[in-house]
Amino acid sequence: MPEFFSFPPLPEDIRLVIEDGSSFLIIGHINPDGDCLSSQIAMGALLEALGKQVTLVNAGPFERSEITHLSGLFQTGVTEEMKAENPVVVVVDCSSIERIGSLAEEIEGLTTVIFDHHASGEYFGDYRYITPRAISTTFIIMHLYREFGIEITPEIADHLFFGFATDSGFFRFIGPYRGDILRHAAELVDLGVSPNEMADRISGGKNLDYVKYVGKLIDRSEVLLDGRLIIASSYIRDSRTFDTTDRPGDMLYSMLLAIRGVEVVLYLKELETQVTEIGLRSSHQSPVDVGELAKRLGGGGHRRAAGATVNESVEAVRDRLILLVKELLV
Ligand code: 5GP
Ligand code: MN
Numbered sequence: 652m653p654e655f656f657s658f659p660p661l662p663e664d665i666r667l668v669i670e671d672g673s674s675f676l677i678i679g680h681i682n683p684d685g686d687c688l689s690s691q692i693a694m695g696a697l698l699e700a701l702g703k704q705v706t707l708v709n710a711g712p713f714e715r716s717e718i719t720h721l722s723g724l725f726q727t728g729v730t731e732e733m734k735a736e737n738p739v740v741v742v743v744d745c746s747s748i749e750r751i752g753s754l755a756e757e758i759e760g761l762t763t764v765i766f767d768h769h770a771s772g773e774y775f776g777d778y779r780y781i782t783p784r785a786i787s788t789t790f791i792i793m794h795l796y797r798e799f800g801i802e803i804t805p806e807i808a809d810h811l812f813f814g815f816a817t818d819s820g821f822f823r824f825i826g827p828y829r830g831d832i833l834r835h836a837a838e839l840v841d842l843g844v845s846p847n848e849m850a851d852r853i854s855g856g857k858n859l860d861y862v863k864y865v866g867k868l869i870d871r872s873e874v875l876l877d878g879r880l881i882i883a884s885s886y887i888r889d890s891r892t893f894d895t896t897d898r899p900g901d902m903l904y905s906m907l908l909a910i911r912g913v914e915v916v917l918y919l920k921e922l923e924t925q926v927t928e929i930g931l932r933s934s935h936q937s938p939v940d941v942g943e944l945a946k947r948l949g950g951g952g953h954r955r956a957a958g959a960t961v962n963e964s965v966e967a968v969r970d971r972l973i974l975l976v977k978e979l980l981v
Pocket of ligand 2: 686687744768787788818
C-alpha cells in the first residue's frame with residue numbers, strides 16, 4: 652500500500668502562540684529564493700487576515716532575477732523599535748539559525764516559531780512545524796490557511812504557486828503517489844494562477860550575458876568518477892566577461908543532469924579569494940543525498956538540492972568534494 656502524504660497535526664502550542672500574539676515579524680533566509688519570499692508574504696497575509704500586525708524582514712541580497720521585484724516589501728533588519736513591541740518571530744523556509752544572517756542576533760530573546768520543509772538543519776527556535784515531505788514551504792503555508800479558516804485570495808494563490816513551482820523544478824521533482832501536491836496546485840490554478848505566465852517569470856527575463864555565463868560553465872565543466880559526477884566552476888574573473896550576479900540555477904543543473912550517467916552536479920563559485928559558494932544537485936536515481944553532503948560542509952538543503960558556502964579556494968573544495976562523493980557513490 653503506498654504511503655500517501657498527509658500533514659501532521661498542527662501542535663496546539665503553535666496554534667496558541669499565533670492566536671495570542673498581536674505583533675509578528677516574518678523572517679526568511681539570506682539570499683532568498685522564490686519559495687522563501689512567497690512564504691513570507693503569504694504567511695504575513697494570513698496573520699493580517701487574523702487581525703495581527705505584521706512586518707516582513709529579510710536580510711537579502713535579493714539577487715535572483717525572479718524575486719528582485721519583491722524586495723520592496725521587506726525590511727532588511729530588526730530595529731530596537733520593532734523589538735519594543737515584543738513581537739512573535741515566525742521563520743519560514745529555514746531550519747538553521749545561521750541561514751537568517753544578521754537577523755539571528757537581532758531577534759535574540761523573542762519567541763520564535765519555525766515553519767519549514769528542510770530535512771537537514773540544526774534545529775532552533777521555541778516551536779517548530781517541519782514537514783520535509785512538503786514540496787515547498789508555501790505548501791505548508793497553504794495548509795495553514797485551511798487550518799485557520801482563512802480564504803486564499805488570487806494574489807496569495809499566485810505567491811503560493813510560485814513557491815510550489817520554484818522548489819519542484821516546475822513540478823518535475825514530484826514522485827509517485829503525490830497527487831496531493833497536484834491537487835493543491837490545481838486549486839490555485841482555479842483561483843486564477845496562470846502556470847504558463849509563471850513559467851515565463853521563473854525561467855525567462857535573463858539577459859544574453861547571463862545565458863553566455865551558463866554556456867561558459869558548461870564548456871568548463873569536468874566529468875569525473877566514471878561520468879557519475881560533473882563539476883562546473885566559476886571564478887571571480889568571470890564577472891568581467893559575463894553577468895554572474897544571478898545564480899545559474901535550474902538552467903545549468905537541468906542541462907548537466909541531462910547527460911547520460913551523471914548523478915551528481917556540483918557548481919562551485921568563487922565569491923572571494925578563499926570563499927566558495929557550492930550548489931549541489933543529484934539525480935532521482937542516485938544514492939547520493941546532497942543535503943547530507945552539504946551539511947558536512949556547514950550548509951544544508953534537501954536530498955536532491957542543497958547548498959553551502961565555505962572558506963576555501965575552489966580547487967581545495969573541489970578536491971575534497973570529489974573524495975566525499977566517491978565515498979557516497981556506492
Ligand atoms: P540553491 O542551489 O537553489 O540556492 O539551493 C538549493 C537548496 O539548498 C535550497 O533548499 C536552499 O535552501 C539550500 N541551501 C542553499 N545554500 C545553502 C546554505 O548555504 N546553507 C543551507 N543550510 N542551505 C542552503
Ligand atoms: Mn523552500
